[in-house]
Every structure is written in C-alpha cells, then in structure tokens.
Amino acid sequence: MIVNWEKIDTVLLDMDGTLLDLNFDNHFWNEFVPLKFAEKNGISLTLAKQQLKPQFKRMEGRLEWYCLDYWSQELQLDITGLKAEISRLISVLPHVTEFLEKLQQTSKKVLLVTNAHPYSLELKMEKTCLQLYFDEIISSHDLGAPKERREFWELLLQKHVFDINTTLLIDDSVSVLKAAQLYGIKYLISISKPDSKMPIKDVIGYPAIEDFKTLIFGL
Numbered sequence: 499m500i501v502n503w504e505k506i507d508t509v510l511l512d513m514d515g516t517l518l519d520l521n522f523d524n525h526f527w528n529e530f531v532p533l534k535f536a537e538k539n540g541i542s543l544t545l546a547k548q549q550l551k552p553q554f555k556r557m558e559g560r561l562e563w564y565c566l567d568y569w570s571q572e573l574q575l576d577i578t579g580l581k582a583e584i585s586r587l588i589s590v591l592p593h594v595t596e597f598l599e600k601l602q603q604t605s606k607k608v609l610l611v612t613n614a615h616p617y618s619l620e621l622k623m624e625k626t627c628l629q630l631y632f633d634e635i636i637s638s639h640d641l642g643a644p645k646e647r648r649e650f651w652e653l654l655l656q657k658h659v660f661d662i663n664t665t666l667l668i669d670d671s672v673s674v675l676k677a678a679q680l681y682g683i684k685y686l687i688s689i690s691k692p693d694s695k696m697p698i699k700d701v702i703g704y705p706a707i708e709d710f711k712t713l714i715f716g717l
C-alpha cells in the first residue's frame with residue numbers, strides 16, 4: 499500500500515497535473531498562446547514558439563510564471579480571455595472525483611493548494627465543480643510565494659492549522675515536493691501521468707501514482 503491512511507489527518511492536493519489534466523495548460527502555453535502571439539505580431543508559429551520558449555523558461559518556478567496579469571502585460575495578449583476561449587479542454591483526471599468523494603466521507607482535512615492564478619482557479623472550479631470537496635482552497639498568489647519556496651510552507655502553516663507529521667501532499671511537481679519535504683511535510687506522493695496525452699513519466703525520488711484508483715483502496 500502506497501499510503502497508510504490511518505496515519506494521515508490532512509491531505510494537501512495540487513490542482514493542475516494532479517487533479518486536473520495538465521493537457522489543458524500544456525496545450526494553452528505550448529500551442530494556443532504561441533498561435534495567438536504569432537497572429538498578433540504577424541510572424542510564423544515556429545518563430546513565435548522560438549521567441550516564447552526562453553521567456554517561459556526564465557520564469558519557471560516563480561510566482562510570475564503563474565500570473566496571468568504578468569503574461570497579459572508581457573505578451574500584450576488577453577491571457578484571461580484566451581483561457582476562457584479553450585476552457586472546454588479543462589478536465590478532471592481519471593478516478594479523481596471518486597477519490598475526493600471517498601475522502602470527504604472521512605474526518606480528514608482536505609486542502610487544495612495551488613500555484614494557479616486566482617482567475618485560473620476560478621475558471622477551473624467553475625468548469626469542474628470540485629470546490630465542494632475542499633475544506634479550504636489556497637492559491638499561492640494569496641500567500642505571496644510559490645509552492646517551490648520554503649516561505650509558502652511557512653506562511654501556509656501560519657494561516658492554517660495542521661500537523662506536518664500527519665500530512666500528505668500529492669503534487670505532480672518534484673520541485674514542490676522537495677520544498678515541502680525540506681519544510682517537514684512527512685508524506686509525499688507524485689503523479690506519473692499528469693497529462694493524459696503524454697506518456698507516463700519517470701518520477702525520481704518520490705512514490706508516484708498513475709491515477710487515483712491506487713489511493714482509493716484502504717481509504
């Protein structure tokens with residue numbers, strides 16, 4: 499068994515790539531934004547992708563990377579409007595709803611902890627209705643630091659009461675798991691298939707599940 503549920507009082511869940519299919523975000527940033535950027539600037543899609551790649555790379559792991567206002571300004575595109583345009587691609591990963599329903603029947607505290615911008619968060623909750631399953635929903639934008647940084651975990655614990663020794667974090671980002679582990683969150687699980695259109699990834703250093711079916715057992 500990958501997790502002994504008896505030892506867990508609090509479950510922290512990431513959103514994109516953990517509960518929701520990362521295909522939406524990958525498609526949005528790798529295809530749709532370059533396409534709109536190319537159209538706006540009268541350049542080819544290939545050139546747009548070439549120009550945007552290093553710009554995206556530079557901001558990885560920083561709060562700005564997740565900030566729609568930042569990218570709207572930087573690229574002179576209505577990023578919020580563009581997200582809404584392809585929102586039909588937002589979808590919940592297999593067995594997630596079943597897992598959340600089961601979790602809700604227990605006395606465990608369930609928090610959504612995401613780096614997503616409040617607008618993306620709202621759009622995604624509106625599309626999926628998953629908000630019902632959480633005791634609290636926390637965006638790192640409200641705390642002022644991304645989950646990759648220690649400050650995020652310090653601030654989270656200042657504002658929300660839970661015991662790091664009985665807490666499980668499930669997140670598809672290894673950098674986030676590392677930061678949480680250094681801070682002392684005891685149980686950590688990654689996701690090996692965050693994007694339904696991509697092959698299974700090798701996750702180094704943490705146990706990983708392909709989908710939530712594995713975790714429902716024993717809950």
Ligand SMILES: [Mg+2]
Pocket residue numbers: 512513514515516669670671
């Ligand atoms: Mg994620």
